[in-house]
Amino acid sequence: MLRGAAARSLVMPPRLRHPFCMTHPLRPAAPDHPARRRVHAALHNRFRNAAAALFCLCALPAVAQQRPPPFDNTAGTVFDIIRADDPTTFVCLDELGRAERQIWDKRVDGEPVVLAYLFQSQYADGTSIEIAINPEFGSDEMAREQAELYAPALGRLPTALRAGIKRFSVHEGRRGYHAGTGGIVVYAQTTENRLSYDHLEESLFHEAVHASWDRDHRLAPEWIAAQQSDGMFLTRYGQKSPEREDLAETALFAFAILHHPDRFPPVDTQVTRHAVPARIAYVAELLPVDRPLIWQIGPPQGCAAQK
Secondary structure (H helix, E strand, O other): OOHHHHOOOOOOOOOHHOOOOOOOOOOOOOOOOOOHHHHHHHHHHHOOHHHHHHHHOHHHHHHHHOOOOOOOOOOOOOOOOOOOOOOOOOOEEEEEEEEEEEOOOOOOOOOOOOEEEEEEEEEOOEEEEEEEEEEEHHOHHHHHHHHHHHHHHHOOOOOHHHOOOOOOEEEOOOOOOEEOOEEEEEHHHHHHHHHHHOOOHHHHHHHHHHOHHHHHEEEEHHHHHHHHHHHHEEHHHHHHHHOOOOHHHHHHHHHHHHOOOOHHHHHHHHHHHOOOHHHHHHHHHHHOOOOOOOOOOHHHHHHHOOO
16 A cells, blocks of 8 residues: 555545555556456355354454464465476566656665666566566666566466556565555565575465455455354464455465365375365365466567567
């Protein structure tokens, strides 16, 4: 979420003024897509009693205390679910020069305006992401090196997750990644650490859930009903912030079980299925096992259209 004077200058519906959400002018209105209608219809049929689900949200922490989560968090796990040699939809980068961008920075606990190096990352499925590199990297060459590190990794995400990312920002430093509706912010030294145990794509998957799905799903009655039906959380991080982190924490392991079962240890598959079966079923409606993870949302853009 834009903060300070910038946030006050925006006219946003009250439901978007949650402290976790990060909104900016790049985020488009949610499309009335047939896939979106299909997902919501299926989820409505699965979890009908919305009023009861909302009531149950208050009871979730007490329930979770009775059944402790089996994992601490997904960021610290060593499962290589999305591999660096998996195919990527990334095609090319359009270099946009430099321009001012307001980017949240955990190092200063604020959202300064920086004269960022800008690139537009183009993908074969028609998705497109602005990559904003903090000027502290010092040169066009260093900025492009950073953009070229993340662009292919983002191209390994499912289209349903990449399509919601409008801006991807990179700072120096070692801070936790963070994201909100439409945007992701990462830190270069944290990335070096994640790469050391092959966990970059998995970390981006988690943040992409925040960027693309949180607005429509993290407080949806059907998701809350699934939480209550399961009676526990998958990770302690999700338990600590059930409204903000549980969806992103659960989605990665659900994705592994649904689409890459050979990359997820059988014992952990069993533990996860036992812990959160209703939430796995919810994620299965968003990433169906019988449909491609990559699909065309439109024609390739920018430099990708010339390939």
